[in-house]
Amino acid sequence: MCANYRPSTRDELQQRFGVAAPDSEYKAEAFPGYMAPMIRPPRTDSVPGDRACALGMFGMVPHWAEPKLARQTYNARTETVATKPSFRNAWKRRQFCVIPLHAFYEPSYETGKVERWEIAGAEGAPLGIAGLWDIKQEGPNGLPLLSFTMLTINADGHPLMQRFHKPDDEKRMLVILDPEQIDEWLHCPLEEAERFFVRYPAERLVAAAAPVGARKPAQGSLLDP
Known part of the structure; x- marks a missing residue:
């Protein structure tokens, strides 16, 4: 599960993903309810x-x-994405996207207490989810309101x-x-989607402890009270 990540920078969007950055600014870290960049075909008749x-x-x-549902729908399990009410219509319509990020965060309990770790590409390049x-x-x-979930x-x-x-x-x-899979995923027929659901090799990722002080995730979110 991923509930916190660092979106790709505006320069990375252009240089690594070949897209112009959105006109509006976005936060350096994203939590559920935040606005962040996503990549999709510009039209239904777009080509790879x-x-x-x-x-x-x-x-x-x-x-x-x-919008408050975003707190529960930031990740979608591939095993149930086709049947869950929050995702099934987008799945059926093949509304596939790619979320560009520089790193994402997960909790580790190896020390006996929760500790935030950062996971990124081993070569320093951004990742496409x-x-x-x-x-x-x-x-x-x-x-x-556009919205997205990570598989x-x-x-x-x-x-x-x-x-x-x-x-x-x-x-x-x-x-x-x-x-090289980005355009393939964006234009993938439903019956072929499963071939993308494979584990990314551990040796192509790096991870390190990234502790932070107390945060208020709602700051900068459309879900502010």
Whole structure:
């Protein structure tokens, strides 16, 4: 599960993902309810290679839901994404997206107490996460609201990702795409989606403790009271 990450910078979006950065600014760290960049085809008739970047809420908000649902829908299990009410319509419509990030954070309990760790690409390049997007036409202030969720797979036994979360919890990890898979994922037929649901090699990731002081995740979020 991933509830906190560092979105790719504006320069990384252009240089690594080949998309123009959104017009609006976004926070250096994202929590559920924050606005962050996502990449998707610009039109339904787009061909591979056509990409556009927009800001969306981290946490899926389908048309029937209130934005506060984002606190529960920031990750989608690949095993149930096709049937869960929050995700199934976007899945059926093949509304695939990629979430560009520089690093993500997970909790470790190896010392006996919770400690935040940062996971990133071993070569320092940003990572592309497979996701889904949706739109609520009447969002906050009556404006359309784009939102997205990150897809996750089982990580029991993964040399790196099994180290995170509580000892008795199922281990999960994000679906991380290779750069050459980005356009393939964005235009993937539903019946072929499963081939992307594989564990990213541990040797291509690095992790280190990244403790922080107390945070107020709601700051900068559309979910502010």
